Amino acid sequence: MNFSLKKKLRIFYIVCVIFPLMLTDGFILHSVFTAGRAQQQHDMENLASALQYYVIGTFEQAAATADTLNLSSYIENFLEKRYETPLDYVTEYQEFMNQSFLGSSINSGDVRVTIYADNNTLVNGGRFGTIDKIRDTTWYQTLKQDDRDAVLLFYYDDWQSPAVAPKRKILFLRKMNFAARRGCEKVIKLEINYSKVIRDIDKMNYELPVFICKDGKVLLSNTKDNYLGQDFSEFTMQKNIGYVKDISLYGDTYQIYVLRQKDAVWKQLAKNVPLLFFLIFINTLLPFFLMTLIERSVTVRIAQLGKVFDSVDSEKLIEIKNVQGDDEISQLMHNYNRMADRTNGLIQTVYKDKLREREMSLAKKNAELLALHVQINPHFLFNALESIRMHSILKEEFETADMVERLAIMERQNVDWGNDDIPISREMDFVEAYLGLQKYRFGDRLSYSVSVEPDCENICIPKLSVVTFVENACVHGIESKVTPGWIFVRISKDDDMLCIEVEDTGKGMNEDMVREIQDQMENASIDRLKQGRVGIMNACLRLKLVTDDRVCFSIESEEGVGTMIQIRLPIKTNDEK
Structure with missing residues (x-):
């Protein structure tokens, strides 16, 4: 598009800001409305489940009490017994009620238990009665005509009206017909406190109206349809039902109706009208002002960049x-x-x-010429040493000739400037030359042993790195000891590590000196070379440099016994070489 950057930014603002914001606001309103409905549905489902849990728990407790009484052989014998006189029955009844288990089973504040038997020697009253007393009642006829052993009955009791005021009741009826027994007909009646059930439902503080119905009758609710003295009313609010849950109790099906709250979502949106207008203002005018500022900031500075790029x-x-x-x-x-x-x-x-x-x-080029000149000077020294050695041989001074030969080996190693790395075999030649010279000095006071594994001879290490520790063992270990001593040099391989050990049986060191030397070896540096023990520090520093600080040093020493220094360094591979 052949538009200026300013116009492009405005088109971008309309297409990518205003239009998406309008779609987003509409989607948000729809999402809020949908989420409100979904939340209301979820709340109704939770309410129905909580009420179901309470109702089943309440009636299961009554059923468990009835089952306990049905299985009691003691109650069975009490009801089957034929009493000679009413006094005999009263005496037996008082003894029966004093039994702790049975007394607690049939006496509860929430459930009233009455047991009836077809035994005319029983005296009506208390917790027991005869079948003849209840034979004409509606609830007894209902249980009698039902094939089930247990029946849950929401019952409006107007049998004794007007003598006794009618009222709503919840009865759990159970036939005492344990299969292992034979005898007269017996019935258990548990009257559940209707008023307490209503109070419990009210205490749950449900925000929505809820009803428990059967056959179109409202049995329980948290509304005003719970007057104890009126018969159960018809349920007439089918249009307002938001959620229905069926529950099965002892062969009967009950419905839990939860009524939805009218216009709940729209009322929630009405509460947020100021917020909606504020969001519209924020989503339109404020982005416009910000876009204007950004437009000016971008276009001016890009023009400035264009000018300098022309240079x-x-x-x-x-x-x-x-x-x-x-x-x-x-x-x-x-x-x-x-x-x-x-x-x-x-x-x-x-x-x-x-x-x-x-x-x-x-x-x-000048340095190369100087190096060639330096290389020439030792050549004359080696020729002179060779002349002295030959002169000693001619005069049969063989010890002197051997000493000069060893000195020449050591001197040649010192002045070889071509490469700092040499094979271990050459380093061991230098070690043996040095120890041979020291043997002339110490005589029988010095003995030595050099041991190198064959596969270690061609491994390269920095030159003079081993002889430095050997020289330290001679000077500080053997020289200050009057009795004869030994120096052992051992080189071996341990997997991919080269192990170098230099051990002497000299005077040894105390713990403070061991810690000091250990620190010097592990932390060798150019700056610390000025502090002393230049030979050991120099050798350790070169070993650390060639191994990228992967070398390990350890020292063990005991006064009067000797010292051993161990050096472990990785073996260079072909790539590393």
């Missing part, structure tokens, strides 16, 4: 002055300034760099 064809890049802001464009401008400054600097220094390269090349 790239000149000999010197122009830097941007007074860079404003702290966003990506300002960072781009700062980066451009750094690039321009560096480019201008490179242009100025390129000739100096070429001159410096020429000087370095000349210095390198």
Whole structure:
């Protein structure tokens, strides 16, 4: 599109901000409405489940009491017994009620238990009675005509009206017909406290109206349909039902109706009308002002960048002055300034760099000439030592000749400047040459043993790294000891590690000296070379450098016994070499 950046930003604002915000607000309103309905449905389901749990728990408790009484042989015998006189019955009844288990089973504040039997020697009253007393009642006829052993009955008792005021009752009826027994007819009646059940439902503080119905009758609810003295009313609010849950209790099906709250979602939205208008203001006007500020900030600075980029064809890049802001464009401008400054600097220094390269090349050639000159000087020394050795042989001074030969070996190792790494076999030649010279000095006071595994001979290590520790063992271990001593040099492989051990049977060291030397070996550096023990520090530093600080040092010493230093370093592979 051949539009200016300003127009493109405005089109972007309308298409990518205003239009999506309108769609988003509409989607949010729809989501709020849908979520409100879903939440209301979820609340109704939870309410119905909680009420179901309470009702089943209440009636299961009554059923459990009835089952306990049905299985009691003691009650069975009490009801089957034929009493000679009413006094005999009363005496037996009082003894029966004093039984702790049975008394607690048939006496409860929430459930009233009465047991009837077809035994005319029983005296009506208390917790027992005869079948003849209840034979004409509606609830007895219902149980009699039902094939089930247990029946839950919501019952409006107007049998003795007007003598006794009618009222609603909840009865759990059970036939005492345990299969193992034979005898007269017996019935258990548990009257559940209807008023308490209603109070319990009210205490649950349900926000929505809830009803428990059967055959279109309202049996229980949290509304005003619970007057104890009125018959159960018809349920007439089918249009307002929001959720229905069927529950089965002892062969009968009951319905739990939860009524939905009218216009609950719209009322919730009405409460948030000020917030909706505020969101509309925030989503339209505020983005417009912000977009205007961003537009000005972007276009002005991009134009400024365009001007300075026009100078790239000149000999010197122009830097941007007074860079404003702290966003990506300002960072781009700062980066451009750094690039321009560096480019201008490179242009100025390129000739100096070429001159410096020429000087370095000349210095390198001079150094090579000097090295060749230094290499010539030891050559005359070796020729002189060889002349002395031959002269000693001619005069049959063989010990002197051997000493000169060993000295030549050591000197040649010192002045070999070509490569710092040498095979262990050559390092051991130097060690044996040094120990041979020391043997002439100490005589029988010094004995030594050098042991190298065959597959270790060609492994390269920094030259003079082993002989340094051998020299330290001679000077500080054997020299200060009057009695004869030994020096052992052992080199072996342990998997991919090279193990070097230098042990002496000299005077040994105390713990403070051991800790000091251990610290010097582990922390060897150029700065610490000035503090003493230059030989050991130098060898440790070179070993740390060639192994990338993967070398391990350990020292063990005991005064009057001797000292052992162990060095473990990784074996170089072909790639590392």
